[in-house]
Amino acid sequence: MGSKKRKRERATTHPRNKYSDNPPDFSLLASKYSTFAPYVFYSGDGRPRIDWTDFNATRELTRVLLHHDHGLNWWIPDGQLCPTVPNRSNYIHWIEDLLSSDIIPKVQADRNTAKGFDIGTGTNCIYPLLGASLLGWKFVGSDFTDVALEWAEKNVKSNPHISELIEVRRVKMENPASSSEELNDEPGKYGQCTDADFNNGKAVVIGPSPPAHLQMPSGIGKGYGGPPILVGVVKDGEKFDFCMCNPPFFETIEEAGLNPKTSCGGTVQEMVCPGGESAFITRIIEDSVQLRQSFRWYTSMVGRKANLKVLISKLWEVGATIVKTTEFVQGQTCRWGLAWSFLPASKKIVPSHVAEKNNMSFMLEGLQRHQSAFDVLQSVESYFCNIGASSKLDSASFKVDVTLSAEQCNTILKTQTQIGTDQDILISANCPSDQLNDMHLCVSVFQQIPGTLLVKGLLLQKEIPVPGVFSVIFQQLQEDLKSKFSKGIR
Numbered sequence: 001m002g003s004k005k006r007k008r009e010r011a012t013t014h015p016r017n018k019y020s021d022n023p024p025d026f027s028l029l030a031s032k033y034s035t036f037a038p039y040v041f042y043s044g045d046g047r048p049r050i051d052w053t054d055f056n057a058t059r060e061l062t063r064v065l066l067h068h069d070h071g072l073n074w075w076i077p078d079g080q081l082c083p084t085v086p087n088r089s090n091y092i093h094w095i096e097d098l099l100s101s102d103i104i105p106k107v108q109a110d111r112n113t114a115k116g117f118d119i120g121t122g123t124n125c126i127y128p129l130l131g132a133s134l135l136g137w138k139f140v141g142s143d144f145t146d147v148a149l150e151w152a153e154k155n156v157k158s159n160p161h162i163s164e165l166i167e168v169r170r171v172k173m174e175n176p177a178s179s180s181e182e183l184n185d186e187p188g189k190y191g192q193c194t195d196a197d198f199n200n201g202k203a204v205v206i207g208p209s210p211p212a213h214l215q216m217p218s219g220i221g222k223g224y225g226g227p228p229i230l231v232g233v234v235k236d237g238e239k240f241d242f243c244m245c246n247p248p249f250f251e252t253i254e255e256a257g258l259n260p261k262t263s264c265g266g267t268v269q270e271m272v273c274p275g276g277e278s279a280f281i282t283r284i285i286e287d288s289v290q291l292r293q294s295f296r297w298y299t300s301m302v303g304r305k306a307n308l309k310v311l312i313s314k315l316w317e318v319g320a321t322i323v324k325t326t327e328f329v330q331g332q333t334c335r336w337g338l339a340w341s342f343l344p345a346s347k348k349i350v351p352s353h354v355a356e357k358n359n360m361s362f363m364l365e366g367l368q369r370h371q372s373a374f375d376v377l378q379s380v381e382s383y384f385c386n387i388g389a390s391s392k393l394d395s396a397s398f399k400v401d402v403t404l405s406a407e408q409c410n411t412i413l414k415t416q417t418q419i420g421t422d423q424d425i426l427i428s429a430n431c432p433s434d435q436l437n438d439m440h441l442c443v444s445v446f447q448q449i450p451g452t453l454l455v456k457g458l459l460l461q462k463e464i465p466v467p468g469v470f471s472v473i474f475q476q477l478q479e480d481l482k483s484k485f486s487k488g489i490r
Ligand SMILES: C[S@@+](CC[C@H](N)C(=O)[O-])C[C@H]1O[C@@H](n2cnc3c(N)ncnc32)[C@H](O)[C@@H]1O
Pocket: 081, 082, 083, 119, 120, 121, 122, 123, 124, 125, 126, 127, 142, 143, 144, 145, 148, 171, 226, 227, 228, 229, 246, 247, 248, 249, 269, 270, 271, 273
C-alpha cells in the first residue's frame, strides 16, 4: 500500500476501530488459521499479501478476522456480498459516537442496552454481529430475500453468546411482482459487483412515485418500488436508538460495474434496487417522517456525494432537527454516513472550545491585485443581505454592522453542510426558533501584507441563548469569503 493511501486511510479510520493502528496481520493469521494460509503470499518487499480479486481469499480473511478479533463464527455462500471488517467497524463506531453525544437527549430505547435496526442485514449480518459483540447492542436485522434470511439466521445461531441480542426479521413484500421476483436471481447470473466501487450512476426513474409532498425537489429519489423498508416492518410501539443501512447503491447491475482490483461478491439482490440509493434512502426519509421519534437516530450510508447534498436538503424540508454526516474511506472509494433525528436538538451545537467565543478572526490570503479590502467588505455585506439580514457597510471605519433575526440565524445553520471527518463537530442544526433571538455582530477588515487581510468578527451582545451560533455563522462567512477570494488556498 502506498504511503499516501495509508495516510488517507489512517486519517479516516475511526480512532476506536481495532484496526486503526493495527491493520490485519496476514502472517499471524496464516500461522494461526491453516485455512487462511494458502491465500497468503509474500511480495518482493517481503510483505504478506492476499489476492483481493479472489472471492475465496477475501471471504476467508473476513471469516478469520471475525473469529480472531471478535470471537465470532461466520460464513456466507459463494457470490454473496462479503463485508470488510475494518470498514464495517467504522460505521458501528460512528453510531456509538452519535449515541454518546449530547446533541439530542440521551434516553435510550431500552434503558441499559442500545437497540438498533439494520436495514438489509444481508447473508453476512455483519452489523448486528459486530454491534452485539463489540458493544453489547441489541439488533433487529431485516431483509427480504430467502438466502439473506437463512444465512443471517445461521450466522446468529452460530454465535450463542450473542444470539439472544439479535432478531432476524423478514420483510414481507407489499407487491411481490414489483421487485423481489425481478431481482430474485442466481448469484452471478448478472455478474458480480464489488462492495467498494461507486461509479457515476444514471438517473433512470422506474416505478411509482412517492406522494407529491414527499418528492425530491431535484427529481432524484423518485421511483422506489421495492419492499417496505421501515414502515410496515417496525412493529407498533417499538422504539429504537438508531437504524443503519448499507443500501443497494445501484439502479442496474451494469451501473455497479466490476472493480478489477477487489472481489467482495455481491448479487443483484444485494446491490441493485429500482431508483438506486437515492430512491432507497429517500424512502427511509419518508418512513422516518412517519415514524419520527420511534428512532433517536436514523442513519444510512450514501455512495455518491451528489446524492448526499440532495438528501440533506430533503431532510431539512421534512423537518429533521439535526443532520450530521461523516466520510468513510473504503480502499479507493469514499462513502458518506448520513444521520438525522426528529428529537429536539440540545442547546450545545458546537464543541465547547468554540461555543463560548464572542470574537473570532481569520486570515484571508491569496487576494488578487485588483481585489481590495473594500471588495471583501462589500462581499460581507452582500453575504448577509442575501439571506435577508440587515447589513450596513461603514466605509469610514472599514466595518459591516449586521443584525440577524432568529429565522436568518437558522437559515445559516441549516445550510452549513461542511462534510468533514471530525467526529465531534455537529455540522448543522435546526434550532427551534424560540431558542434563538436576534443577533448583532460587527465584521471588520484589516490590511496585513499585500494580498492578505485579517477579518475579525465581534458579537455585540453578551446573552446568547444558544451557545455557538455566532461561531457557526462566522465560520460560514469564512468559507464563503475564502471560496471567493482565496481560490486554490485552503
Ligand atoms: C448492500 S447489501 C448490505 C448487506 C449488509 N448489510 C452489508 O453491509 O454487507 C443490501 C441488502 O439490503 C437488502 N434489501 C434490499 N431491499 C430491502 C428492504 N426493503 N428491506 C430490507 N432489506 C432490503 C438486500 O437483500 C441486501 O441484503
